[in-house]
Amino acid sequence: MQAQGRRIGMAAGLLGVVLAGALAWGLGARQGEPRAAAAAPGVPVTLVRVVREDLAQNLAGVGTVTSLHSVLLRPQVEGQLTALLVEEGQLVERGQLLATIDDRAIAAALEQAEATRQSNQAQLRIVEQDLQRYRTLIERGSISRQILEQQEAQAAQLRATLRANQATIDAERVRLSYTRITSPVSGRVGIRNVDVGNLLRTNEDSSLFSVTQIAPISVVFALPQESLPRLQPLLGGDTPVSAYSRDGGQLLGEGRLRSIDNQVASSTGTIRVRAVFDNPEGKLWPGQFVAVDLRTGVLRGGLLLDSRAVRRGLEGAFVYRVVDGKAEVAPVRVLQEVDGRSLVEGLEAGEAVVLDGHSRLAPGARVEVLGEAPALALRRSRP
Template sequence: MRFSGNSKTSPRCDMAPLILLAMLLLAGCDRNPNGQAPRPTPEVSTVTIAPQKVLLSTELSGRTSAFRIAEIRPRVNGLIEKRLFAEGSNVKAGQILYQIDIAPFEAAFNNATAALAEAQAKLPATRSRAERYKNLLRHSALSQQDYDDAASSLNQLLANINSLQASVETARINLGYTKVTAPISGRIGKSSVTDGAIVTAYQATALAAIQQLDPIYVDVPQSTAEMLRIKTRLKQGLVDPEGKDHNKVSLIQEDGTPYPLEGTLQFSDVSVDPTTGSVIVRLVFPNPDGEILPGMFVKAIIKEGVNNQAILLSQQGVSRDSKGNPFALIVNAENKVERRDLILDRAIGNDWLVTSGLAPGDRVIVEGLQMLRPGTQVKATPFTETKTGRNQTADSGVQTSGRHEGGR
């Protein structure tokens, strides 16, 4: 067996163990005592809470109803000669709607007039005889009985004339009732009778109905709890009335489009419905073009007043725990995450109106909420709203609502 003449080890081979040892030492320095690599500081986006002036309003659903409704009924018996209106058209007060056969009523009027004229023709002679008998009685030229008979005949004739005058007036009124007129202006519906129908005075079935649509009523139910909350806010000075426009209300139609004209709050009912715990609030809206019809489902926006120190928080900054209670995560002065339980009043656009839980100057986390826990050190940057950021926040499970919270 032969050996090489150079028995020294190669320098490259001597350095390999040293390099391996240095790499192991560096790797050990990069790990924490638990053997895990340190996590980077989470980055979050925040909004700083600042009070602002907000007009508070309540959205209530209800239905419309006609301002006035008049059911048309005949006042005399007779035969309908002619219907004088178009169904579904607008009619004016005093317009003739139906013509009842006039002939029998003209005859009755003429008969009453003739009877009155006959009685009035007898009056001068009867009165003259009574006065003459009275003079004769003074001179004892006539018995008392004869004078009493003459005076009684005069009084009887006068009473008969009064009765006949009343009969003439009744016949005249009935003659006028043959023209069935509209008591109010408005839109008339379908007719329940046709030409040639026999009708009776004040019958149960209406001939037609007229509805006045301008203005028009909107009746909306409001819970007594919400009504009391509004009164409490006003008493505590949390809400200031809106001045002369405080009673102005807006309307949203069935298709979701806003009604262009404003209405007014007329009154709130004085009795509470025991089944629903609500009262009816009646609103009045102008309806010159007849766009709103009775029975339509609408939403009314009633102004409550102005909150001059309202705290609004974007809905994407509100989370809910397993019980559904709302809370927000804020960044405190030490740049650590802190939980704040919230009391929400209502949704205003894309924001929540916060009643309790936040104060001016708080930095609320609105992005980067995933996997955050109270006490976590974070790096906070101001939030810049972008469509992408909003969509990502919505996907993270933040709940939104358009209704009143009324508490936590």
């Protein structure tokens, strides 16, 4: 009996220990729940405001600077190059003397042609005097008409010879003018390919040098064929075009739209466009690649938003806005993107949307606002 009582007492003690542990664990769990809930932070985000501004409507492309006049100077007569009167890179005016070719042989041929004409003129005077006497004699019946007709034919032959002499003289004068090479355009002299003393030949492919017009100058660039409806009404107007360095950072010049090509390139689906720039400082250089902005108009009062705030999903573009401390999805329609900003529909001016912190966001998630970023400014000034 005594042993049985000891076993019952030990079982009762063990049961009490178990119940006390379970009670303590339950109390601890109930006290820990509010601490865990209080310790769960919201998703940290940064907000940005939607702003209403006027936005320039642009068409952007990459173009090549092209001279409006570029001339390769080649000899038109054979001879020795006797002088180069300009330096490489020098600015020259139209009509300015650039180089000379030995002209002695051509000058001698011209003098000979003039002497031949003078001799034929003297012969013609003698024939015309005889012709006048023959006409007097034929009236008196002293000579036959055959003699008169022969004299008239000889006079006509000499007149034709004089015209041929004059044509030869004119041709030699033209050849003589080719020995003085003048600039056909105002521009800059390129690197020369020959030196003084070389014998120039007309059948050689190489040129002496080139003269390229620098100011004004043009830029030819390609735009998608879908741009045609916006381009065509701008022809004949004063549409501004800006040219930037290839990386889009430095403004190189402001010009005007000149023309569009007469057909679309079937291989690329693009159309070529030409803009003309005054280029007084020579920042645009022939053959240079540039980024081009063509301004087609101004959209008044557009809603602009930092493009980093716009997300894209299966149902289209959207943004997260914060309502009562929670993230809410707001669908938007992106009309245009310019310099890191998006022109959108579906929001109101002044609304704050999430700019940074999207990776952990989901609809209905609690957020913690860390601050508000300033609206992103356009990197380039627009009219």
